[in-house]
Amino acid sequence: xGYTDQKNSRRTAIKSMFAAVVATGAGMFGIASAKSTGSAxxxxxxxxxxxxxxxxxxxxxxxxxxxxxxxxxxxxxxxFVAGKGEHGEGDIKVHTKKVLDKIExxxxxxxxxxxxxxxxxxxxxxxxxxxxxxxxxxxxFGDHPPARSTVACYSxxxxxxxxxxxxxxxx
Amino acid sequence: MDNxxxxxxxxxxxxxxxxxxxxxxxxxxxxxVYVAGKGARGERDIRKATTQVLDSIExxxxxxxxxxxxxxxxxVFMDDLKEFxxxxxxxxxxFGDEPPVRSTVATYGGIxxxxxxxxxxxxxxx
Numbered sequence: 001x002g003y004t005d006q007k008n009s010r011r012t013a014i015k016s017m018f019a020a021v022v023a024t025g026a027g028m029f030g031i032a033s034a035k036s037t038g039s040a041x042x043x044x045x046x047x048x049x050x051x052x053x054x055x056x057x058x059x060x061x062x063x064x065x066x067x068x069x070x071x072x073x074x075x076x077x078x079x080f081v082a083g084k085g086e087h088g089e090g091d092i093k094v095h096t097k098k099v100l101d102k103i104e105x106x107x108x109x110x111x112x113x114x115x116x117x118x119x120x121x122x123x124x125x126x127x128x129x130x131x132x133x134x135x136x137x138x139x140x141f142g143d144h145p146p147a148r149s150t151v152a153c154y155s156x157x158x159x160x161x162x163x164x165x166x167x168x169x170x171x
Numbered sequence: 172m173d174n175x176x177x178x179x180x181x182x183x184x185x186x187x188x189x190x191x192x193x194x195x196x197x198x199x200x201x202x203x204v205y206v207a208g209k210g211a212r213g214e215r216d217i218r219k220a221t222t223q224v225l226d227s228i229e230x231x232x233x234x235x236x237x238x239x240x241x242x243x244x245x246x247v248f249m250d251d252l253k254e255f256x257x258x259x260x261x262x263x264x265x266f267g268d269e270p271p272v273r274s275t276v277a278t279y280g281g282i283x284x285x286x287x288x289x290x291x292x293x294x295x296x297x
Contacts, residue, residue: 050202052241052295054269066264069273073243075295076202080244083274121246123276156277158255166274168244 085161092129095162096136117146127152210286217254221261242271242294250287252277
C-alpha cells in the first residue's frame, strides 16, 4: 500500500474538504438531503489530496504473481470499480443481479454506495438480453441512477459472462 | 476549485493545416489525466501489440505528469477474446504491484486503425 501509507498524514486534513466536495456533487445529482456549503474551496496546493487507495481484487487467484487488476481504486473523492462479470450458471437476470451485487460490494467496501454512482458501462454478450438486463438493473442504483452506456460485444466478454459492468462513483 | 483543462495533442494523427484534430492524446482536469484509446497499427502479435500500446499509454502518462503506478481505471478492447491470456501475459506487472481496475471486452472487427487491441486509461496526477 505504498501510496496510501506515504500520503496517510495528509488524509485527515483533507477529509472535511472531501465531505464538502461530495455534498456539492450530490446536490447536482438531485439527492435531496445534500446541501452545498458554498465555502468549500479546492486549491492545487497545499492540501490537494493526491493519495490513491487500491482495494485488491478478491475474486481471482493471482498465484503469487502481480495481480492483473484491483477490485476498486479510490482517488480524490472518486471510486473506480473494476469491470465485473459472473462466471457461474444462470440467465441474463441471474448474471445481472450477481454482477450488480459485486459492484455494490465494491462500492460499499470503498465507502461509497449505489446511490452515489456517477457513470456505468454495461457490456452485454448479446443485445437480445437488453430487456432482461434492464429488468434487473432498474432501481438498483436508486431513484436517481447514474449515466449509463450500453453496448453488446458478441462473445467478447471474458469468462463466459453474459454481462460485464463497471462503474465510477463519488465517495 | 481548479477548473482548468489541459489537452495534450495526439501525436499519431497527421497534422493537416486548417483541419481540426479528431482527438487529444491526453486531457488533464481536476487532478486526473484521461488518456486516449491507443492502438498498435499493423502489429499482428498480441503480446507485441499489447506492449506497444502500453508503451504509448506510459508515454502519455509521463508526459502529463503521472505514471503507470498512478493509473486508476483501464479499459481494454480486444479484436479477439482468444488472445485474452496472451494479452494478460504482456499486461501483467506493467502497472506495478497495485494495478488499476480494468474492464476487458472483445469487439470483433470493431477496433479502428488496423489494430488488434485498444487500451485507454484514467490516472491521477503526481
